[in-house]
Amino acid sequence: MRVHVDFGLCESNGVCMGIIGEVFHLDDDDMLTVLQPDVTPENESRVQEAVRQCPRQAISIRE
Numbered sequence: 001m002r003v004h005v006d007f008g009l010c011e012s013n014g015v016c017m018g019i020i021g022e023v024f025h026l027d028d029d030d031m032l033t034v035l036q037p038d039v040t041p042e043n044e045s046r047v048q049e050a051v052r053q054c055p056r057q058a059i060s061i062r063e
């Protein structure tokens with residue numbers, strides 16, 4: 001399972017980074033990067049929280 005971001009929907013507000021900064025990172029130019037796309041037992045609950053909290057519904061978890 002991997003993290004997918006629809007960059008066409010993302011508005012770079014940083015909500016996801018605030019929930020799990022080791023996976024999502026906004027740089028100084030407000031470009032979002034997925035640092036670690038693999039969903040692991042350790043990060044799964046927080047990645048799911050980012051999916052729920054993203055105000056643009058831009059994040060999904062895919063096979």
Ligand code: SF4
Nearest residue numbers: 010011014015016054
């Ligand atoms: S929470 Fe959603 S809209 Fe905000 S930076 Fe993350 S992916 Fe983009």
